[in-house]
Amino acid sequence: MPAELVHPTDDRSKQEIVYAALRDAILQGLLRVGTQVPSTRTLASRWAVSRGTLEGVYERLCAEGYLTRRQGAGTFVSAELPDSYLKVQPVLPLMPPPAATPLRHHESHVKSGQPFVARLPDPALFPLQDWARHMLRCINKAGEITSESNQVTGFLPLKQQIAQYLREHRNIVCEPQQVIITTGIRHALALISRAFLRPGDNVAMEDPGYPFGRDIFALAEAKLIDIAITEQGIDLEALSKAQQVRALYVTPSHQSPLGCVMSITKRLAVIDWAQQQGALIIEDDYDSEFSYSGSPLPALMSHDNSAQTLYCGSFNKTLSAELRVGFLVARGAQLERLNEVAAIHGRAVALHEQLALAEFMRSGAFARHLRTARQAYAQRRNRLLALLTQHANGKYRVSGHEAGLHLVLWLPADRDEAAFCQQAAEQGLQLQPLSLFCRSIKLPPAVMIGYAALTLAHIEVSARLLAKLLASPASHA
Incomplete structure (x- = not known):
């Protein structure tokens, strides 16, 4: 010493x-x-x-x-x-770390500012200063909340705001107690799987469909039944042939990924089918707030009086991809079971974040942001479509462009998806082939086009490059 x-x-x-x-x-x-x-x-x-x-x-x-x-x-x-x-004492010989597992699909590559995988809300539109003020006030206030802060299914003021929003904008009549706060759609699907699915249960899935939804149900050891989705919506004939289905997962307001809207007639038919089967309907309403040709149709849940429908929503598409707050709405025995499962898992979202979001919605800031974002995304979509019309010589068609944050660009029949995506990558454009979202169904060549999180300057340059590729002679893989 x-x-x-x-x-x-x-x-x-x-x-x-x-x-x-x-x-x-x-x-x-x-x-x-x-x-x-x-x-x-x-x-x-x-x-x-x-x-x-x-x-x-x-x-x-x-x-x-x-x-x-x-x-x-x-x-x-x-x-x-x-x-x-503080040091872990190994009790077994150390094994070499496993090789990194490659991504099985490209959903995780979606990011803002990258043409054309920008299927996210634009972070530049998020009113960060306004949100920060709400967060600071609620962090200071969080310590005062006692009686309601231990609610594992969510903080009551936020559940009240969500219930009011759903009544006004999605035509869903629900009580705050029927709302469960989650970290997003995937969390809601995981809770549903834990609550209602047993190994071997049949789950009907849209095809093409949401890859992470498939993964979550597969983790529950469910058997997936592919139900074809056409440009007109779910194939009711294929659905009617499905037997002993425990749950049906659907995205009726803006089908993921095709973007088609399920008609009222088909919604009623799906509800009738579910009642006859005794099956649950899992409604994923991931981006219905962004409708560009008029008001969106009411949620499928608004037509169901049998309590068979479970409604999943999220703020990840409306406000920010980094804001991990979502919600799940259920009724009757389904709600009781989900509350039991949620209680086991514990609170998912921090109290101050729930407080801030509740105040953000109550103050009208959320509604103002939706109006601003809807106008900005519509402007970007319109400019993208105008540039393709002007420069691509009609060698394409689009669908799913009436709503949401993306559209589907259908290639000429003689174009190869993989070769087209490779050509685009050489030009600095990142495209996702539609086949990535398909399991059993075979569809004509197409790619996903995300435009919401791109500036008009991005779109101006990138859409011209894309149109030039479309107008060029076909190159096969």
Whole structure:
């Protein structure tokens, strides 16, 4: 141990310097386990510090478990140092880490600012300063909330705002108690799987459809039944042939990925089928807020009086992809079961974040943002379509462009999806082939076009490149 300890250039307090010196001596083995340490009188004289400083350091080291004092014997280095509890002691031989598992699909590649996989809300439109003010107020206020803060299914003020929003904009009549707060659509699907699915249960899925939905139900060891989706919506004949179905997963307002809208007639037919089968309907309403040719149709749940429908919504598409807040609406026995499962999992979203979102909605900021975003996305979509019309020589068609954050670009029949996507990548355009979203169904060549999180300048340049590729002669893989 050093004879001199405190140096004039050291800006730490004497107590911190002494503490660090003794702790380091213990950890480095200069003072071994079981060794008696010098008395405070001895070290005070050696290091030219007061005994009071040494007493404070010894008390701290004893409290932290580095030293142990024995009545009448002195002070000793502890047999078990506290730092050892922070280190995992391997009980089996260490195995080499597994090779990284490649992504099975390209959903995770979706990002803002990248033509044309920008199937996300534009982060530049998010009213960050307004949101920050709400967050700061709610962080300060969160400590005052007691009686309602332990609600694992969500904070009541937020559930009230969501219930009111659904009544006004999705025609869903529900009570706040029927709303469960989640981290998003995937979390809602995971809760539903835990609550209602057993290994071997049949789950009917849209094809093409949402890849992560398939993955979540597969994790529950469900058997997936592919139901074809045409440009006119779900194939009712194929659905009617499905037997012993426990649940049907659908995206009726803006089918993912084709973008078609399920008609009222088909919605009523799906509800009737579910009632006859005793099957649940899982309605994923992921981006219905963005309708560009008129008001969106009411949610499928609004037509169901049997409580068979479970409604999943999210703020990830409306506000920000980084805001991991969603909701699940259920009724009757389904609600009771989901509440039980949610209670086991515990609260999913931080209280202050729920508080801030509730205030954001109550203040009218959410509605203002939706109006601003809808106008901006419609403008970007319109400019994209105009440039394709002007420069692509009609060698394409589009669908799913009446709503949402993306559209489907159908290629000429002689074009190969993979080759077209490769050509686009060479031009700096990232495209997702429609086949990535298909399981059993075979569809003509097409690619997904995300435009919401692109600036008009991005669209101006990238749409011309895309149109040039479309107008060029076919190149096969």
